Amino acid sequence: MFVDFKEIPEDAKVWVYPSSRKFYANEIEPLEEKVKAFISTWKQDDDTFKASYKILYNRFIVITADNVTTPLKGADIDASVSFILGLQQEYEVELLDRMNVCFKQGEFVQYKDLKDFKKLLKNKALTGKSIVFDNLITTKEDFENFWKIPIEDSWYNRFLK
Structure with a gap:
């Protein structure tokens, strides 16, 4: 069942899908409708299941599910991955590639492959104070805090040396 993001407990599972490009303004509303429709029908047979989403910076799709009250099974995860794969194809973006880095440069969110990110650090285009998005976080609490x-406070700090 779809609920407001605030209603999801802190220990709930979170998946962050960074898009290889910003979604265009005319894509946001249809994208939100698709994500909400998926969540509304995901585990529809379980009345206690709660899930939600956010689309942030017109680039990140964040899905969260209370998997403590209602554990997710392999088929549930497969359904979500299949949904994300469909979005990738429809919008012609990458959402599942974990070898890319998202970071802020000024007010803009950049998306670079790891090799290019390391070059930016080496060339001092980014510093330890630059903001990075850790898309590998797994809980709502980590999402909200980390x-x-x-x-310099992330696992990417090993590339600062």
Whole structure:
């Protein structure tokens, strides 16, 4: 069942899908409708299941599900991945590639492959204070506290040396 993001408990599972490009303004509303429709029908047979989403910076799709009250099974995860794969194809973006880095440069969110990100660090285009998005976080609490952090406080800090 779809609920407001605030109603999801802190220990709920979170998936962050960074898009290889910003979604265009005319894509946001239809994208939100598709994500909400998926969540509304995801585990529809279980009245206690709660899930939600956010679309942030016109680039990130964040899905959260209370998997403590209602554990997710392999088929549930497969359904979500299949849904995301469909969005990738429809919008012609990458959403599942974990070898890319998202970070802020000024007010803009950039998306670079890891090799280019390392070059930016080496060339001092980014510093340890630059904000990076840790899209590998797994809980809502981590999302709220550690998703958007300085590079020096993230696992990317090993590339600062």
